[in-house]
Amino acid sequence: MTLLMPTCAEVVDLLTDYEEGVLGPFHWLGVKLHLSLCPPCRAFLDSFERTPDLLRRLWPEPPAPSAERALDGALTALRQGRVPRGPVHHPEEGAWQALEPGGDPLTALLLKVHLGHCDSCRSQHPASEAIPAAGPSGRDALSLLRPHLPAEDGWRWTRLGLGGAQVARLLKDPATGATLNLARMPGGMSMPRHSHGGAELSLVLAGAMQDGPAHLRPGDWLACGPGQQHGPSTEPGLECWALLRIEGGIRFTGWRRVLGTVG
Incomplete structure (x- = not known):
């Protein structure tokens, strides 16, 4: 990553936070600048944004709230480079x-x-x-x-x-x-x-x-x-x-x- 311009790999890692609106101003500006200059990353973002609608078509019934929360936790762990271990209810x-x-x-x-x-x-x-x-x-x-x-x-x-x-x-x-x-x-x-x-x-x-x-x-x-x-x-x-x-x-x-x- 240069002073303002992230690499394509870094943009992919930041896209979820970019879509959720939780990026800091420095990273947000870097992603916006990169997307304005990189057609492949814009195409990837477009497919990224269309994925939820495609999934809703495949599974029209809404998932249970507990399933959504579990999936959200697992995806967060993956974004942070952690492998979800599943429930841990006892002290280490x-x-x-x-x-x-x-x-x-x-x-x-x-x-x-x-x-x-x-x-x-x-x-x-x-x-x-x-x-x-x-x-x-x-x-x-x-x-x-x-x-x-x-x-x-x-x-x-x-x-x-x-x-x-x-x-x-x-x-x-x-x-x-x-x-x-x-x-x-x-x-x-x-x-x-x-x-x-x-x-x-x-x-x-x-x-x-x-x-x-x-x-x-x-x-x-x-x-x-x-x-x-x-x-x-x-x-x-x-x-x-x-x-x-x-x-x-x-x-x-x-x-x-x-x-x-x-x-």
């Missing part, structure tokens, strides 16, 4: 070190909640550490979590740019800068697409969440790497609550980028 082996003396306290709390829901993990890890599973609502889950959290009047709730969701920061680890957050999301909503400056760990407390190919229910665990983009969505009619360990704050894509790093 290295995460369990947080339960050892001196381990990360925020990760340890998520592990204890997971142990309260997961028989197979309790058979391999200290069952005495488990926080028992509660009833079906988020309030039920919070009733058992409260002894492990600061007083509720100290929680800082925010809605900024979250599309109807609320997120409260509960704790911040001064050693790592990571934060423990409680997310409360109405049913049938999608979080705006975003990434994080560091790793994110998600654990569902109540309801259900679709995050790419992973369908998560109470006790299910999902890890996202630094810079990985995603936009979880919730099932219609089911309010979803989740605990999130976040490093580096939230960075939105699209127009919400003007908000900067949130959290």
Whole structure:
């Protein structure tokens, strides 16, 4: 890529973000300039834009929302050079070190909640550490979590740019800068697409969440790497609550980028 002109290969890699309107001004200008001078890339863009209509003709029945979300997550992973692994609902082996003396306290709390829901993990890890599973609502889950959290009047709730969701920061680890957050999301909503400056760990407390190919229910665990983009969505009619360990704050894509790093 020259100062302003991307190569044909780079334009192909950028076309999806170009069509979705999430390119930064520098890359957007480069793609526009390249397309104005390159007939083969304009032809490729034309076929790229016609593909959805052709697919609708082949499959006139609309896909289920969960299938669309799973496909979107898989395509995002491919665009980022990652091979989708499919659902991962249990902590990675290295995460369990947080339960050892001196381990990360925020990760340890998520592990204890997971142990309260997961028989197979309790058979391999200290069952005495488990926080028992509660009833079906988020309030039920919070009733058992409260002894492990600061007083509720100290929680800082925010809605900024979250599309109807609320997120409260509960704790911040001064050693790592990571934060423990409680997310409360109405049913049938999608979080705006975003990434994080560091790793994110998600654990569902109540309801259900679709995050790419992973369908998560109470006790299910999902890890996202630094810079990985995603936009979880919730099932219609089911309010979803989740605990999130976040490093580096939230960075939105699209127009919400003007908000900067949130959290």
